[in-house]
Amino acid sequence: MIDWELKGVEFINCNCDYGCPCQFNARPTHGDCHAIGAYRFEDGHFGDVDLSGLNVVGMFSWPKAIHEGNGTAFLIIDERASEKQRDALLSIFSGENTEPGKTIWNVFAATFTEVLPPEIRPIHIEIDVEERTGTVRVDGFVKMVGEPIRNPVTGDKHRARIDLPNGFEYLIAEMGSGSSTAQGPMPLTLENSYGQFANIHLTNKGVVHA
Numbered sequence: 001m002i003d004w005e006l007k008g009v010e011f012i013n014c015n016c017d018y019g020c021p022c023q024f025n026a027r028p029t030h031g032d033c034h035a036i037g038a039y040r041f042e043d044g045h046f047g048d049v050d051l052s053g054l055n056v057v058g059m060f061s062w063p064k065a066i067h068e069g070n071g072t073a074f075l076i077i078d079e080r081a082s083e084k085q086r087d088a089l090l091s092i093f094s095g096e097n098t099e100p101g102k103t104i105w106n107v108f109a110a111t112f113t114e115v116l117p118p119e120i121r122p123i124h125i126e127i128d129v130e131e132r133t134g135t136v137r138v139d140g141f142v143k144m145v146g147e148p149i150r151n152p153v154t155g156d157k158h159r160a161r162i163d164l165p166n167g168f169e170y171l172i173a174e175m176g177s178g179s180s181t182a183q184g185p186m187p188l189t190l191e192n193s194y195g196q197f198a199n200i201h202l203t204n205k206g207v208v209h210a
Helices: 083-093 104-109
Strands: 004-014 033-046 055-062 071-078 112-115 119-121 124-128 133-138 142-147 161-163 172-182 188-203
Touching (some): 004 172, 142 188
Parallel strands (some): 071 112
Antiparallel strands (some): 142 172
16 A cells, blocks of 8 residues: 545535535435535645645435435646646545545545546645635636625624544544535535535545544
């Protein structure tokens, strides 16, 4: 197994209501799951391959709950990545070189029946976890906007967090609202649905507890 480590931020937008029942081992809001995830890695490596400063966007879809399988995945890899860096990121996101069940990508990989060929594109990502804001753009493929949840009466920003001390993705995630559109092989439209902003620090052994 090749040792790897990734540290950065993520913005996830799925079709569930705010809070996302999947985070609590409950069934998804509408019975199915469609999501877009944007990742900006500030530091990282795969063996001796440096992965610092690279971006990845993933689209994921399941006809029922995630654990029931039959999912489809499609990745967009930062065009700035070299061939070795691309191969490294694809290996990590495919769940390879990872202890079973220790990362979200390893868990997801077991639920996919179709993995579409990746695209190599310029990826623009801005994420502020504390402020619960994010903008993501991949021309011709993806546009994402994240913002805080608003009080329906006053319009004030609402703050809520999910704490998963034994999770396989993050330790604490800030809750927000996301709206996204996707074109290409996995078209998708989301409006004011579950948004998740988190600092992530993962290795082939799972989430790093500082």
